[in-house]
Amino acid sequence: MPAGGLATEALLLGISSxxxxxxxxxxVLLPVLAAERKSAWGTGALLAEFLAGxxxxxxxxxxxxxxxxxxxxxxxxxxxxxxxLCDAGLAVLLAAYAMGLQTAPEKSCExxxxxxxxxxxxxxxxxxxxxxxxxxxxxxxxxxxxxAGVRAAETSSLPQALLFFAxxxxxxxxxxxxxxxxxxxxxxxxxxxxxxxxLFLLAAWYAYAAVIILGRYFLHA
Amino acid sequence: MPERTLRAAPRSWGKSLxxxxxxxxWSLLMFSRAAMQPGRAPKLAAAVTLLxxxxxxxQMVRTFETHRWRRYFFVALGFLFPIGFIWDLVALRGSMxxxxxxxxxxxxxxxxxxxxxxxxxxxxxxxIVFPGSVLATASNPHAISAMVALWLVAxxxxxxxxxxxxCFFGGIEEGFAAVAKKPRIKKLDARLRWMPWAVLATVVxxxxxxxxxxxxxxxxxxxxxxEYLQVRSFETAFxxxxxxxxxxxxxxxxxxxxxxxxxxxFLCPFGAFQSLFNKTSAFDVRIDRSKCQPCVLCxxxxxxxxxxxxxxxxxxxxxxxxxxGACVDAxxxxxxxxxxxxxxxxxxxxxARLMHLYSAWGFAVLFGGGIIANTLAKLFGLLV
Numbered sequence: 001m002p003a004g005g006l007a008t009e010a011l012l013l014g015i016s017s018x019x020x021x022x023x024x025x026x027x028v029l030l031p032v033l034a035a036e037r038k039s040a041w042g043t044g045a046l047l048a049e050f051l052a053g054x055x056x057x058x059x060x061x062x063x064x065x066x067x068x069x070x071x072x073x074x075x076x077x078x079x080x081x082x083x084x085l086c087d088a089g090l091a092v093l094l095a096a097y098a099m100g101l102q103t104a105p106e107k108s109c110e111x112x113x114x115x116x117x118x119x120x121x122x123x124x125x126x127x128x129x130x131x132x133x134x135x136x137x138x139x140x141x142x143x144x145x146x147x148a149g150v151r152a153a154e155t156s157s158l159p160q161a162l163l164f165f166a167x168x169x170x171x172x173x174x175x176x177x178x179x180x181x182x183x184x185x186x187x188x189x190x191x192x193x194x195x196x197x198x199l200f201l202l203a204a205w206y207a208y209a210a211v212i213i214l215g216r217y218f219l220h221a
Numbered sequence: 222m223p224e225r226t227l228r229a230a231p232r233s234w235g236k237s238l239x240x241x242x243x244x245x246x247w248s249l250l251m252f253s254r255a256a257m258q259p260g261r262a263p264k265l266a267a268a269v270t271l272l273x274x275x276x277x278x279x280q281m282v283r284t285f286e287t288h289r290w291r292r293y294f295f296v297a298l299g300f301l302f303p304i305g306f307i308w309d310l311v312a313l314r315g316s317m318x319x320x321x322x323x324x325x326x327x328x329x330x331x332x333x334x335x336x337x338x339x340x341x342x343x344x345x346x347x348x349i350v351f352p353g354s355v356l357a358t359a360s361n362p363h364a365i366s367a368m369v370a371l372w373l374v375a376x377x378x379x380x381x382x383x384x385x386x387x388c389f390f391g392g393i394e395e396g397f398a399a400v401a402k403k404p405r406i407k408k409l410d411a412r413l414r415w416m417p418w419a420v421l422a423t424v425v426x427x428x429x430x431x432x433x434x435x436x437x438x439x440x441x442x443x444x445x446x447x448e449y450l451q452v453r454s455f456e457t458a459f460x461x462x463x464x465x466x467x468x469x470x471x472x473x474x475x476x477x478x479x480x481x482x483x484x485x486x487f488l489c490p491f492g493a494f495q496s497l498f499n500k501t502s503a504f505d506v507r508i509d510r511s512k513c514q515p516c517v518l519c520x521x522x523x524x525x526x527x528x529x530x531x532x533x534x535x536x537x538x539x540x541x542x543x544x545x546g547a548c549v550d551a552x553x554x555x556x557x558x559x560x561x562x563x564x565x566x567x568x569x570x571x572x573a574r575l576m577h578l579y580s581a582w583g584f585a586v587l588f589g590g591g592i593i594a595n596t597l598a599k600l601f602g603l604l605v
Contacts, residue, residue, distance in 0.1 A: 023342070026430060027423075027426040030422075030426060
């Protein structure tokens with residue numbers, strides 16, 4: 001298939017299934033955008049970081065999908081494993097992010113004290129949080145992503161598979177752009193508290209989902 | 222000890238009766254259908270409910286107190302609703318639990334708490350995420366359309382007043398909160414009042430992502446006294462355990478020791494959503510700062526942490542105010558008053574209270590009164 005046709009197909013698949021991708025990624029993306037309380041530009045930058053991480057996840061998955069052929073898409077146990085690991089990863093990342101929002105102390109303390117170390121860790125992690133959350137979200141096997149994975153695996157070369165996923169990503173990303181409007185909550189201090197509680201609740205949810213999925217995986221090994 | 226001022230003398234009997242007349246006529250209209258049903262029990266139940274609703278309204282008008290008399294109705298509604306609901310479930314299928322096959326076929330009665338969760342999937346994907354019927358059917362008369370229409374009418378009238386006059390769950394915890402004379406736990410972290418917003422955000426996001434009503438399947442404490450998924454696996458057993466723990470913790474134990482509506486204050490996502498409609502309702506509560514000497518009696522009386530230091534400063538309770546009237550009744554200086562938006566604060570507070578009461582009590586008779594009468598008819602049927 002010519003590259004133009006493949007790109008158009010992927011783009012259209014992305015646009016048509018974008019709402020499902022948005023619904024699937026929103027539990028991870030929106031609380032983070034709200035928690036940071038940044039201006040429209042700042043929120044846009046965070047969204048870009050998240051989407052860059054998600055693209056990394058897509059392309060990484062594209063490589064796997066192409067290298068393993070159809071087997072990854074058709075093997076239910078492998079799929080269950082990916083689901084479980086993604087949920088576990090999201091639980092850890094979201095909980096760490098929420099704890100970072102809480103534990104960053106307002107008063108400065110001596111270099112090397114536990115609070116200072118925690119703050120430095122939090123600051124460092126928070127810099128990479130949108131990218132890492134985007135990456136794990138990109139690996140989550142939502143239905144449109146599985147459809148794209150099946151199609152990518154049918155392509156004749158790795159560059160074609162990567163092109164397919166990149167164009168699919170662009171199509172779905174259009175649906176994420178309105179989330180920049182979350183910048184309107186910037187002036188409400190309470191939003192950070194609500195977002196932090198939300199992140200903890202979501203982390204608990206993903207942790208439970210991971211335990212159940214991985215438990216089933218290993219029990220039925 | 223704050224200085225006490227004399228309360229207004231009770232209204233005269235004649236004037237109070239005259240002011241109660243519209244509610245009496247409305248109640249007659251509402252309960253006449255129930256009274257026409259065959260058998261003595263429905264007639265007796267309709268008469269008792271009519272008398273109860275009219276008498277409570279009369280007392281609210283006569284004594285100038287709202288919260289105390291509203292609470293009798295609200296607690297009765299809270300305890301009678303689950304009895305009637307479980308009664309129907311047992312008659313229909315012999316158990317409170319619903320098998321998953323029946324749930325998937327749309328046999329689950331619709332509950333208003335799902336409304337905020339439905340909006341995003343409906344807008345984004347054109348899907349109503351609830352296993353109920355849009356229109357009433359023989360096997361499920363509690364249709365989605367009927368409940369949404371009722372909610373919309375009440376919401377436009379009352380805003381978050383729904384939580385004081387319409388919610389058939391809130392009365393249970395209000396009943397437990399009324400048991401103790403003094404709270405054993407007095408200090409509650411004010412940041413926890415944001416928790417319902419977090420629960421709302423979580424359930425809305427997860428409902429859209431998973432296309433299942435996450436609050437109903439995982440977090441609703443009232444599943445413990447209504448309907449839950451039949452326990453057939455570890456997952457359903459775990460869910461049932463969560464319902465029981467949340468019910469005992471937030472609806473029974475914490476209200477007993479804090480004298481607050483803790484489920485409404487710290488969990489209910491519908492309450493958080495409903496708060497937004499306080500902006501559209503014509504009625505609210507205000508604090509007249511010229512009369513207020515911060516004795517914080519209103520803050521202590523508020524069952525949902527809706528009054529804080531900043532409320533006394535700004536003259537407005539927080540957005541979560543559910544217009545129960547507890548703060549107005551508690552204020553001995555008459556500084557906390559009912560108010561109609563767009564009018565000066567404190568100039569016609571009693572008129573504002575009466576106008577709010579007519580709309581709120583009119584809805585209470587229509588909705589809660591019907592539920593009370595139905596359950597009483599079932600109970601009287603055992604005796605008569």
